[in-house]
Amino acid sequence: MTGRLSATFASLLVWVLVACSSPAAAPAVATNTTVTPDAATAPTDRTATAPSAAPGRGGGPPPPATLPPRPIPPPAATVSPAGPVDTDRVVAHVRMLAVDIGIRSAGTDAERRAADYIASVLASQGYTTTVEPFTFDMRYDESAVKVGDLQVRGLLLQGAAGGTASGVLLDSGNGAVEQIPADARGRVLLMRRGGLSFGQKVANAQQAGAAAVVVVNTEPGAFRGTLGDQRASIPAVAVAGDQADRLAAAIGQQATVTAAAGSRTVTSQNVVGRRGAACRAYIGAHYDSVPEGPGANDNATGTGTMLELARVRATDGLCAVAFGSEEVGLRGSQAFVGQHLAGGARFMLNFDMTGRIDDAMIVGDPGLTQSILGIIGSGADQPLRAGAFPANASSDHVSFSAVGVPAVTITSGDDPNIHTAQDTFEAVRPADLRTMLTHGDAALAGLLKTLGAR
Numbered sequence: 001m002t003g004r005l006s007a008t009f010a011s012l013l014v015w016v017l018v019a020c021s022s023p024a025a026a027p028a029v030a031t032n033t034t035v036t037p038d039a040a041t042a043p044t045d046r047t048a049t050a051p052s053a054a055p056g057r058g059g060g061p062p063p064p065a066t067l068p069p070r071p072i073p074p075p076a077a078t079v080s081p082a083g084p085v086d087t088d089r090v091v092a093h094v095r096m097l098a099v100d101i102g103i104r105s106a107g108t109d110a111e112r113r114a115a116d117y118i119a120s121v122l123a124s125q126g127y128t129t130t131v132e133p134f135t136f137d138m139r140y141d142e143s144a145v146k147v148g149d150l151q152v153r154g155l156l157l158q159g160a161a162g163g164t165a166s167g168v169l170l171d172s173g174n175g176a177v178e179q180i181p182a183d184a185r186g187r188v189l190l191m192r193r194g195g196l197s198f199g200q201k202v203a204n205a206q207q208a209g210a211a212a213v214v215v216v217n218t219e220p221g222a223f224r225g226t227l228g229d230q231r232a233s234i235p236a237v238a239v240a241g242d243q244a245d246r247l248a249a250a251i252g253q254q255a256t257v258t259a260a261a262g263s264r265t266v267t268s269q270n271v272v273g274r275r276g277a278a279c280r281a282y283i284g285a286h287y288d289s290v291p292e293g294p295g296a297n298d299n300a301t302g303t304g305t306m307l308e309l310a311r312v313r314a315t316d317g318l319c320a321v322a323f324g325s326e327e328v329g330l331r332g333s334q335a336f337v338g339q340h341l342a343g344g345a346r347f348m349l350n351f352d353m354t355g356r357i358d359d360a361m362i363v364g365d366p367g368l369t370q371s372i373l374g375i376i377g378s379g380a381d382q383p384l385r386a387g388a389f390p391a392n393a394s395s396d397h398v399s400f401s402a403v404g405v406p407a408v409t410i411t412s413g414d415d416p417n418i419h420t421a422q423d424t425f426e427a428v429r430p431a432d433l434r435t436m437l438t439h440g441d442a443a444l445a446g447l448l449k450t451l452g453a454r
């Protein structure tokens with residue numbers, strides 16, 4: 001049944017975990033190509049750096065550092081009376097997060113504004129609410145190639161120099177010595193991937209006095225490469241094959257190559273709403289987006305769903321947590337379980353993408369999944385099944401599973417828009433949102449009965 005997941009879904013979810021900002025954790029594009037001369041010549045020189053261990057599977061990044069929590073003032077408004085779930089409220093949350101705030105990627109001011117909004121909602125719903133900051137080191141790669149109005153995203157070839165260099169863009173074939181024009185000095189050399197190792201390509205360019213190197217993939221999409229043992233004194237970046245034609249059309253124009261990659265300390269935050277003395281069960285959702293788009297389905301919808309369930313199912317012992325920085329490796333949920341004794345909780349219900357039904361699934365703890373399926377039933381008009389994410393894909397329930405809490409993610413499944421500029425408010429389907437909200441409400445109501453709380 002997991003075979004129904006499309007390749008797009010699989011690759012995008014992988015991108016969630018490993019590709020947004022971390023060169024060391026990039027998808028190894030090189031591995032899914034057929035053998036190319038790059039590999040034949042020098043396998044180590046073309047091998048993208050190894051993906052890091054998937055979060056929650058051990059070997060992940062160290063627990064994020066913590067900062068003092070920031071309490072939210074008591075609500076000015078009166079507490080909303082609970083009632084039936086209201087899809088319109090979820091839609092309003094999605095609009096606020098994806099339209100009014102928009103792109104809210106890890107560690108940005110917009111992410112913090114989204115956290116403040118969520119905190120205000122939870123406070124207005126009668127929760128004792130805190131914004132809990134945490135810090136972590138985030139890899140970034142802001143490399144780029146600019147020619148006139150054309151701006152192409154690049155990825156630093158590991159081992160090349162950082163910095164910016166400019167020169168006339170010159171076609172240099174695959175970078176072999178005989179294909180590098182005689183007037184290469186001070187120029188930016190455009191090379192095709194393949195034929196010889198990245199290290200050799202860049203060495204040849206440097207030998208010819210070139211200012212910088214741009215290596216274009218031979219297939220769509222970006223790749224990360226390394227010069228292997230070599231070090232270069234000029235910037236060298238890789239760009240997606242989709243850009244090949246546009247760059248070829250810019251031959252002869254002045255180009256600027258920026259190679260800028262590294263890591264920086266980022267501050268993000270979780271928003272925690274508490275009822276009663278201790279958290280004995282959790283509902284959660286990540287509220288950050290990728291930098292490429294406003295993250296309406298991924299995951300303003302899950303956040304809105306979680307907020308609405310927090311409103312109608314407020315129960316002593318049920319805590320609602322909105323996680324920051326999920327898209328760069330489950331950072332928020334990892335910080336949360338590191339900061340709190342979440343291990344004793346009865347369950348954790350996470351929502352990630354609930355606005356466009358493709359193949360609605362429960363992913364995670366088998367026992368909890370079966371409990372929920374038993375609660376919801378199997379009405380053909382509202383299908384929901386036990387499913388799984390593709391390898392290397394995940395969501396915040398995994399951080400709770402890792403500390404022994406039965407945890408699942410409820411998701412509406414595949415969406416080709418996620419992690420693109422097309423993941424917009426307009427693309428979310430309110431009818432699907434309503435179905436997923438109803439599922440979530442039924443599941444939570446059923447599970448809360450087992451909590452032994454009022």
Ligand SMILES: [Zn+2]
Pocket residue numbers: 016286298299326352353
């Ligand atoms: Zn997500």
